[in-house]
Amino acid sequence: MTIHDTDIIVIGAGLAGLVAAAEAADAGKRVLLLDQEGEQNLGGQAFWSFGGLFVIDTPEQRRLGIRDSHELAWRDWQTTAGFDRPEDHWPRRWAEAYVDFAAGEKYGWLAAQGVKFFPGVGWAERGGQGASGPGNSVPRFHITWGTGPGVVEPFERRVREHVTAGRIAFRFRHRVRGLNITDGVVHGVHGDILEPSDVGRGEPSSRVVVDDFDLNAGAVILTSGGIGGNQELVRRNWPTARLGPAPEFMISGVPKHVDGAAQAMAEAAGAHLINRDRMWHYTEGIRNWNPIWPMHGIRILPGPSSLWLSPDGTRLPYPNYPGFDTLGTLQHITTNGYPYTWFVLNRAIIKKEFTLSGSEQNLDLTDRDLRKVAGRLGKNVAPSVQAFMDQGADFVVRDTLPELVRGMNEAIGNDTVDYEKVAREIADRDLQVANVFGKDPQLAVVRGARAFINERLIRIVKPAPLLDPASGPLVAVKLNILTRKTLGGLETDLHARVLRPDGQPMPGLYAAGEVAGFGGGGMHGYRSLEGTFLGGCLFSGRVAGRCAAGAVD
Ligand SMILES: Cc1cc2nc3c(=O)[nH]c(=O)nc-3n(C[C@H](O)[C@H](O)[C@H](O)COP(=O)(O)OP(=O)(O)OC[C@H]3O[C@@H](n4cnc5c(N)ncnc54)[C@H](O)[C@@H]3O)c2cc1C
Numbered sequence: 001m002t003i004h005d006t007d008i009i010v011i012g013a014g015l016a017g018l019v020a021a022a023e024a025a026d027a028g029k030r031v032l033l034l035d036q037e038g039e040q041n042l043g044g045q046a047f048w049s050f051g052g053l054f055v056i057d058t059p060e061q062r063r064l065g066i067r068d069s070h071e072l073a074w075r076d077w078q079t080t081a082g083f084d085r086p087e088d089h090w091p092r093r094w095a096e097a098y099v100d101f102a103a104g105e106k107y108g109w110l111a112a113q114g115v116k117f118f119p120g121v122g123w124a125e126r127g128g129q130g131a132s133g134p135g136n137s138v139p140r141f142h143i144t145w146g147t148g149p150g151v152v153e154p155f156e157r158r159v160r161e162h163v164t165a166g167r168i169a170f171r172f173r174h175r176v177r178g179l180n181i182t183d184g185v186v187h188g189v190h191g192d193i194l195e196p197s198d199v200g201r202g203e204p205s206s207r208v209v210v211d212d213f214d215l216n217a218g219a220v221i222l223t224s225g226g227i228g229g230n231q232e233l234v235r236r237n238w239p240t241a242r243l244g245p246a247p248e249f250m251i252s253g254v255p256k257h258v259d260g261a262a263q264a265m266a267e268a269a270g271a272h273l274i275n276r277d278r279m280w281h282y283t284e285g286i287r288n289w290n291p292i293w294p295m296h297g298i299r300i301l302p303g304p305s306s307l308w309l310s311p312d313g314t315r316l317p318y319p320n321y322p323g324f325d326t327l328g329t330l331q332h333i334t335t336n337g338y339p340y341t342w343f344v345l346n347r348a349i350i351k352k353e354f355t356l357s358g359s360e361q362n363l364d365l366t367d368r369d370l371r372k373v374a375g376r377l378g379k380n381v382a383p384s385v386q387a388f389m390d391q392g393a394d395f396v397v398r399d400t401l402p403e404l405v406r407g408m409n410e411a412i413g414n415d416t417v418d419y420e421k422v423a424r425e426i427a428d429r430d431l432q433v434a435n436v437f438g439k440d441p442q443l444a445v446v447r448g449a450r451a452f453i454n455e456r457l458i459r460i461v462k463p464a465p466l467l468d469p470a471s472g473p474l475v476a477v478k479l480n481i482l483t484r485k486t487l488g489g490l491e492t493d494l495h496a497r498v499l500r501p502d503g504q505p506m507p508g509l510y511a512a513g514e515v516a517g518f519g520g521g522g523m524h525g526y527r528s529l530e531g532t533f534l535g536g537c538l539f540s541g542r543v544a545g546r547c548a549a550g551a552v553d
Contacts, residue, residue, distance in 0.1 A: 002180075002187050002216045006032045006169070007552045009189055009217040011176050011262060013037075014044025015152060015534060016513025016541040017223035022158035023545025024221075025167040029552060032215060033159065033168055036175035036194060037257055040201045043152035044225060045254055045514075046534055048202065050301070050357045051144030051151050051365075052122060053110075054531035056103035058142065060121050064454050066138050070103040073140070080125070080134040081525025087274045090491055090499070094520030094540070097494060098532070101539050110538075113154035116145040118365060118373075120454045124530035125326065126304070128319025128445070134527050135325060139454065141531045147366040148359040151534055173197070174213055176262055179220065179269045179509065186269075186508035188216035202255045202292040218552035219508050221544045222498070223537075226486025226514035227260030228253060228279075229293070234483050239277040244335035251285045251297030253484035263515050266490055271509065272501045275488025275522035283329045283341070284322065285482025289391040297482040298361060298388075303353025303460050304446050306343040306477075307429060311412075313405075313421035315429075316341065318441045322353075327527045330481070341479045342408065344422065348471035350389070351381045352461050376458065394478040401426065401467060404474045411478060430465040485533055487524045489517030496544035510548045512540035519543070 007029040010021045021033045035041065057068045077099055083092050121142055127135020144150040162168035173194040180188035193213055197205035227233045229252055238246040267273040285297040302322035308329075309315055320329040322343065333341055345353075356362070361384040364372035376382065381389065389395050396407035405419045432438040436447065443463050450456045464471060490498050490511045496519070497505040517523060518536025 002182065004217050005215045006030045006217045008219050008221060008548050009034060009215055010221045010223060011189060012044065012223040012225060012513070012515070013042050013170070014223060014225055014513060014537070015046035015155065016537040017221070018043065018152065018155040018159050019538055019541030020221045020223055020512055020545035020548070021168055022155050022162065023542050024549040025162040026158070027546060027549035029167070029549045031162070031168045032171055032217065034171045034174040034176060034189070036173065037205060038172050038197050039170065042156060043149070045258065046152050046537065047148050048358055048360070049148035049151070049534060050359065050362065051147035051534070052124070052141045052531040053144060053151070054102055054140050054529055054535050055107050055142050056099070056140065058107055060117050060119055060142060061139070063119065064121060064139075064452070066121065068138050068140065070099065072137055073103060074099045076135065076137055076529060079132055080527045080529055082134070082527065083525045085275070087491070087521065088525065090493060090520035091275070091517065091522040091525065092520075093494055094523035095525070098519060098523055098536065098539050102535060106535065106538070115150065115154060118143040118145055120458055122301070123449070123452070123455065124301070124323065125528070126324050126445070126449070128321065128324040129328070134328070136529050139452065140529065143365065145365070146368050147362055149366060176265070178265060180214070180216060181269060184507060186220050186506055187218070188214065189220060190214040200292070204256045204293060219510060219548040221548050222262060222266055222490070222509065222511040222515055223513045223541065223544070224262035224515045225258050226489070227258065227263065228483045228485060229256045229258035230260050231295075231483060233260050234279065237276045237279065242277070243331050244337065247334060247339055247481045249339060250281070250481045250483050251287055252293065252295040253282065253285065253297050253299055253482040255293040260486070263490065266498065266509070266511070270500050270506060271498045272491040272521070273489065274491045275517060278487035278522055278524070278526055280326070280485035280487050280524070280528050281330060282326060282482040282484055283333055283479060284343070285480040286388060286392055286394045286477060287480065289388060289393065297480060299357040299482055299484070300477070301355040301357050302343070303349070304442065304449060305349050305353055305461055305463070306345040307425065307466065309342040309344055309422065309425065310336070311338055311340060311342070311416050313342075313418045313425065315425045321442050321445065333481070342417070343477040343479060344404070344426070344466070345475050346466055346468075346471040347381065347473055347475065348464070349461050350385060350475050353459065354382075354385050356384050356388070389475065394480070396476040397473050399473045401474060404476055408476045426466050430467060433463050433465055485528070486514050487517055487526070487528070488522045489515055491521035492516050492519060494543070495547040496540060497547070510544040512544035513537040516540060
């Protein structure tokens with residue numbers, strides 16, 4: 001008989017792992033929380049995140065006059081996910097359960113742990129393909145006061161309290177390489193102990209092995225994250241038939257250790273990995289002027305007014321507008337073989353409409369500094385955006401259009417950008433601004449969205465000619481594809497038990513967070529409504545921690 005070192009082993013101390021460990025320990029179980037990285041990385045990707053959470057029918061929404069409902073959100077989820085495969089059985093069940101959670105217990109559960117939200121609710125993924133198409137019908141992106149670290153904080157606190165009480169123990173620099181399985185039952189893990197590393201959070205750490213380990217438990221919960229930091233794997237899983245070939249150049253929106261190795265390890269041990277071709281990469285990536293991890297890219301969370309141009313300067317067709325339909329625009333870009341695209345805008349638009357995703361890009365919100373947050377209403381461009389305008393390799397800032405186009409061509413090292421095309425696109429667009437109606441669908445959506453007070457006050461500029469010198473200088477931003485989230489994953493049932501290809505659970509093995517496609521092996525289907533990744537970690541981590549605890553004597 002195997003001697004157990006603990007009741008439950010959790011692999012990965014990101015958000016899903018912290019939640020699972022805290023919940024299992026709350027249920028009285030002893031937990032070992034393993035991570036290949038050092039303690040400085042506690043919280044994983046969630047620490048870097050913007051802290052945006054999908055929540056339905058909240059006080060914040062109601063205060064802004066937004067009428068949201070479970071019915072509307074579930075309809076939005078289904079039109080966005082586009083579930084269409086036999087293996088979408090558990091993903092769909094998880095999606096239903098998650099939307100129930102987001103419309104029910106989620107708000108109160110987080111509030112009870114001290115999580116608060118910024119009063120303005122963001123409108124991510126606005127859709128654009130009509131009422132039956134993908135996208136959020138209403139704003140639902142709730143920004144956590146304290147951004148990503150504010151989401152991690154309560155769960156880290158709970159875990160550390162359990163560490164003090166002796167119920168949870170950390171094992172950092174423990175890289176799991178395999179599962180211990182006897183007669184089909186998962187009862188432990190083995191792997192390498194990596195040498196200590198004092199690199200900063202998110203930086204690549206040493207892979208020098210100093211020892212090995214073998215640990216056994218009543219249950220194992222896998223919360224090892226996705227594949228977005230492993231470009232080779234992203235390319236291998238890329239859905240070429242659906243999206244065209246993967247771009248030759250991509251930047252990374254996640255640290256290098258988000259490498260998918262543990263997911264592959266589980267698959268090799270008999271777990272069913274489904275929907276591996278479903279991924280959520282962004283079309284508005286910019287190279288970080290101050291990188292932390294290799295190929296470090298930042299995603300712009302854009303308001304809707306920038307003009308989006310192909311490499312030669314042709315405006316992208318409706319509905320490929322900033323912030324509308326990430327996958328649809330990605331498909332347009334990749335099937336046309338564009339290596340990059342451009343935003344053309346001006347200072348007035350960048351000031352109000354550019355938010356950069358990430359906790360370190362929004363220090364006012366991350367530090368909960370009310371005075372600095374109020375500065376967003378002032379005249380100056382946000383310091384993090386200004387830093388990119390001054391130092392970002394993808395930014396061109398000039399006073400006149402001929403100078404701007406010259407700068408764009410200098411940035412790419414050839415004459416691909418056609419001045420005449422860009423000038424014509426801008427002139428045609430600007431001719432539509434004089435009336436409060438017109439034939440330009442992008443301007444129509446901008447005007448409609450400004451009916452919502454939050455958008456008018458802090459998010460979207462009043463339509464005005466792009467070339468108006470009073471709104472200048474002009475800005476062009478070269479946009480790269482940025483890898484981020486893994487939508488497919490290990491198939492799990494509603495108890496977070498990992499399933500085998502025959503649909504039967506692998507006894508003793510649970511999974512949560514990105515490695516499980518945030519539940520079921522892909523609860524988002526093809527697309528996300530945003531804010532659903534952190535929320536997916538919270539929900540699936542909670543289920544996995546509770547169910548594993550319930551199954552261990
Ligand atoms: C900049 C940025 C902004 C974001 N903004 C948002 C947002 O606003 N809203 C939202 O919903 N989502 C957002 N996300 C996405 C979200 O943060 C992630 O999807 C989520 O945090 C993933 O959590 P996880 O616990 O599943 O995995 P991770 O955070 O990746 O944690 C996995 C952990 O497992 C460890 N691990 C992996 N393999 C092994 C192994 N073999 N042995 C031991 N340990 C291992 C890793 O070291 C890591 O610590 C953002 C992400 C980023 C990077």
